[in-house]
Structure formats: structure tokens, C-alpha cells
Amino acid sequence: MRKALLGQETPTFQYDKSIIPIRPPMLCAGCPHVGFFYELAKQKDVVMIGDIGCYALSGNPPLNAKDFALCMGSGFSMAHGAAKICEKFGDSHKIVGVVGDSTFFHTGMNSLLEAVYNNSNVVLVVVDNRITGMTGHQENPGSGHRLNGEAAFPADIEGVARAFGVKDIHKVNPMVLSESREALKAALAFQGPSLIITRYPCALKKYSKEDFEEFGCDRTPYAVDEDACIGCRLCLRLGCPAISFDKGRKKAVIDRVTCVGCGVCSQVCPKNAIGKVGV
Incomplete structure (x- = not known):
């Protein structure tokens, strides 16, 4: 903008771009989202609507799991709307909407409620990596801690969903591919709103005492x-x-x-x- 409006350029660091290897954006080694999206991408006649988070990278090759996304919180709401459109016009595609745990607590809960209220034939997925991964590992209402590090009551995604009236809920360890595979098979076959919760800490997270107790977190290569x-x-x-x-x-x-x-x-x-x- 400075160059276009004022004809000035701000001095920046100069380097030889030819020596920088081309690295397409990808999920981290050990990311708990990878296994689930690997299994999701193998499903037929499925449209996956993503959201804003690390899992947005699930649309890149070689996973190719995500079809489109719009903005934060739209994963569930757009999936609900798309499912209703498919129902109206007799389209057989099953719609899958994905949000992260932080996004769920921020603005995904209301969309989940709307999907249940309107009996939407949709599969909604919360990829819970126990932290706000993409923006720097800030705590959230489900992480068990406040921003200042104090302990907090961890809001329960499954409990919220049951209170809203979700009947078909699958909670899986995404590091076990068979669990994701079976959950997807059951949820996609269900008529009505289904919820899948994948739960495992972000690979870059500083594991808490609770993480070690629940997940083991073995890092043997x-x-x-x-x-x-x-x-x-x-x-x-x-x-x-x-x-x-x-x-x-x-x-x-x-x-x-x-x-x-x-x-x-x-x-x-x-x-x-x-x-x-x-x-």
C-alpha cells in the first residue's frame, strides 16, 4: 500500500529466494487431526465443510478431505444449511461439518443447537486437540485452565451435545484409525444429527498432568x-x-x-x- 499510494518502499531483508526449499503448508508431525481426515477422505458421496483452524489444512494434498470453508464458526452452520438443501432437492450427498474445540466453544455450540432443533441429517465433528492450536496455544473453556494458568472447570463437549438433544455421539482417539473409521461409518448411516468428537492433545502442546494420565503421550519415535x-x-x-x-x-x-x-x-x-x- 505504501508503494502504491506514496511511491515509497519500506526497506526489508533481502535474500536469495532460489535457495529456499518449497514447502507446502501441512499439518505437523503427530498432529491428532491427520488420522481422522485420512479416514474421512476415503468416504464416498461426502461433502466436508471445514472451519478456521489448523484443520483447514485438511483440504490440501495428499489428504484432500475438505471441500470448502468460509469463516470462523461456519463449519457447523453451513453444514446444517447444506444438509437441508440436499434434503430439499433429493441429493444423496452426506454433509460433514468440522470445527475445533476452541471454535466449538466460541461459536459452534449455537449451530449445533440449530442442527438438532431442525433435525438436520448431518454429521458434525469437533476435532478436540485440548488447546487453541493455530493461534498460539491459548486456553479455552474446555482445556481446564484459564488464560492466567489457574485451574478451571473443563466444559464437556459431549455433555453440551447431550443437553442440546444429540442422540448419536461418538468419542474417539484419532490416533487409532479403526476408531475413526467405525465412528464415521455409524454416523454417516444415522438419520439425523450425529456428533463425532476426536480427542487427543496437539503435538506441540506442553502436556499437562491430566494429558499424561488420560492419553499416555508416548513420544517414542x-x-x-x-x-x-x-x-x-x-x-x-x-x-x-x-x-x-x-x-x-x-x-x-x-x-x-x-x-x-x-x-x-x-x-x-x-x-x-x-x-x-x-x-
Whole structure:
């Protein structure tokens, strides 16, 4: 704007852009959203409406799970509206709306209530990573702490949903792919509003005592058994930045420094070629 309006440029740091590697935006290694979106992307005749948060990256390759998003809080409300439009015109697509835990408490609860009130045939998902991830790990009403670090009563997403009248609720550990798969199968088959809650801490979160007690939070890294790896590249479909492919050896490679031990890749591998280091 300064250049366009005043003809002036603010001096900035100059560097050789050719030496900077191209890195498309992606979810972090060990992000608890990855496994769920991996399973969601495999569903047929589903439209996924996202929201504003780290999980907005779920629309990028290789996950390709999100179809569109608008603004903060719109994931549930737009999904509800889209489901009603599909119902009106006889369209068979199932609509899935996704928000994060912080967004749910900020402005997602009212949309959930509207979906229940209007008996919307929609699947609503709260990806609860136990913190406000994208903007810097601020606390929220569900995290169990206030912004000043004091302990607070953790609002319960499932409890709120049941109070609103949601009958079909599935609570899953997104690091276990089978749990997400079964929850999606059941929710997509249900007639009426369904809610899926994925619950696991953000990979970058400073784990609390409660996190360790509930989730264990084992960070033992994983490694590829090169003798067993067939080079199928299925693990690369997760988009995990800790996994790469050695084209020379035609083997998958896991960076042990970057890997946080989520174990999702080991569940994708068809040859059980990925396992914990030292196990």
C-alpha cells in the first residue's frame, strides 16, 4: 500500500529466494487431526465443510478431505444449511461439518443447537486437540485452565451435545484409525444429527498432568524396516512431514528427530514395516 499510494518502499531483508526449499503448508508431525481426515477422505458421496483452524489444512494434498470453508464458526452452520438443501432437492450427498474445540466453544455450540432443533441429517465433528492450536496455544473453556494458568472447570463437549438433544455421539482417539473409521461409518448411516468428537492433545502442546494420565503421550519415535518396506508409498498419503521417500532405494524414511511417535503411519502400512524404535 505504501508503494502504491506514496511511491515509497519500506526497506526489508533481502535474500536469495532460489535457495529456499518449497514447502507446502501441512499439518505437523503427530498432529491428532491427520488420522481422522485420512479416514474421512476415503468416504464416498461426502461433502466436508471445514472451519478456521489448523484443520483447514485438511483440504490440501495428499489428504484432500475438505471441500470448502468460509469463516470462523461456519463449519457447523453451513453444514446444517447444506444438509437441508440436499434434503430439499433429493441429493444423496452426506454433509460433514468440522470445527475445533476452541471454535466449538466460541461459536459452534449455537449451530449445533440449530442442527438438532431442525433435525438436520448431518454429521458434525469437533476435532478436540485440548488447546487453541493455530493461534498460539491459548486456553479455552474446555482445556481446564484459564488464560492466567489457574485451574478451571473443563466444559464437556459431549455433555453440551447431550443437553442440546444429540442422540448419536461418538468419542474417539484419532490416533487409532479403526476408531475413526467405525465412528464415521455409524454416523454417516444415522438419520439425523450425529456428533463425532476426536480427542487427543496437539503435538506441540506442553502436556499437562491430566494429558499424561488420560492419553499416555508416548513420544517414542517410529522407524521403517527397510527389509519389509515394499515402497508402496501409502504412508506418504498421510502428509506427515516426518515421512519422506528415498527414490534411490525406493524405501520410505522416517526422520526420528521430527517423529513424535503417534503411530498412525504404522497402521497404514500394509506390510507392518513401521514400528517403534527399540521395540
